[in-house]
Amino acid sequence: MPDRDTKATVRNITDLARLAGVSPGTVSRALAGKSLVNTQTREKIQRLAREHGFRPNQMASGLRRQKTGVIGVVIPLGHDSRQQISDSFFMTLLGFLADELTRHGYDLMLRRVVPETDADWLDRFIGSGMIDGVIVIGQSDQFDRIEEVADGYTPMVVWGNHAEGQRHCVVGSDNRLGGRLAAERLIAAGARRIAFLGDTTAIEFAARLAGAQDVAARMGLPPVLALPTHLSPDRASEEIAGHLAAHAGEIDGIFAATDTLAALCLTELRRQEIAVPDTVRLVGFDDLPIARQTVPPLTTVRQDIAAGARGLVDLLLRRLAGETTESLVLPPELVVRETA
Incomplete structure (x- = not known):
């Protein structure tokens, strides 16, 4: 008995998934030969793909022919589902x-997704036929999912952390180096017991903490104290207050994973009447406009977000044109102000 309607037109991965009676993610993994898909299902999908002349990279070529003039931008929030895209960094x-996209004649389609409730968030977007390519902002805890999709879909570039040997093309700062710069500054300002605010299930934040740990170990200081902190403002403020109360008098330097967390921390330090930088030194990360507006102004690690945006668009357009591109890692820069 034939599988559903074998004469149906298969234009993209979503059509093939519908025909096979599985999810787009399963199709993506099956066409990439992933062992996560059982043999029977994988062979069925591959047979249907052959019957309809569908190849793993047909999504990309089909979208290029259609030229929708739209680039998809997706923000996965696997590590903090309550984080808002109104966050200053986003x-x-x-x-x-x-x-940058407007300058090149493209429109932008934005999606915020929570992978916990939408496992096929990336497959469905790229297989929708509505976009020419996709930019993913942040790897969150979705590194493996992005890697799987990269096996069969080339017009995708990701803002995030670069790891040796990864398959997806990424643009982002050298986060580990940024963490080293932050810790070195805190120590130079007199800190000897440093804490880190952030959720290290996010890959970029884990790299920043690792860089700070490198410096603490090299200087013979205690390991940096990791204090898990979410990025959603309501949770972050409460968590920071709890961290400061629990470690009162114990820490004299704080490295916040973002300027937003640093600003919230500064507010709580003031509320608890802890002097900055006399008692506690504070360093953020990003150098967002808020870093110059806090009281006192925030010492931070700058990542060149404008250059990153240009790099994301440039690499994506080159990949749409059929080029194979390398990742772009941007150097961070320490910006010394008054909190450290």
Whole structure:
């Protein structure tokens, strides 16, 4: 008995998934030869793909022929489902991306996804037929999912952390180096017991903490104290207050994974009447506009978000044209102000 309608037109991965009666993610993995898909299902999908002349990279070639003039931008929030895309970092990067895409004649389609409730978030987007390519902002805890999709879909570039040997093309800062710069500054300002605010299930944050740990170990200081902190403002403020109360008098330097967390921390330090930088030194990460507006102004590690946006668009357009591109790792820069 034939599988459903074998005469149906298969234009993209979603059509093939519908025909096979499975999810787009299963199709993507099956066409990439992943062992996660059982043999029977994998062979069925591959047979249907052959019957309809569908190849693993047909998604990309089909989209290039259609030329929708739209680039998809997706923000996966696997590590913190309550984080808002109104977060200052997201809005800053999105602004630069919109400017750059417009300059090249493209519109932007934005999606915020929570992978916990949408396992096929990336497959469905790229297989929708509505976009020419996709930019993923942040790897969150979705590194493996992005890697799997990269096996069969080339017009994709990711803002995030670069790891040796990874298959997906990424643009981002050298986060480990940034973490070293932050810790070195805290120590130079007199800190000897450093804490880190952030959720290290996010790959970029884990790299920043690792860089700070490198410096603490090299200087013979105690390991950096990791204090798990979410990025959603309501949770972060409460968590920071709890961290400071629990470690009162114990820590004299704080490295916040983002400027947003650093600003919330500064507010709580003031509320608890802890002097900055006399008692506690504080360093953020990003150098967002808020870093210059806090009282006192925030010492931070700058990542060139504007250059990153240009790099994301440039690499994506080159991949749409059929090029194979390398990842782009940007150097971070320490910006010394008054909190450390």
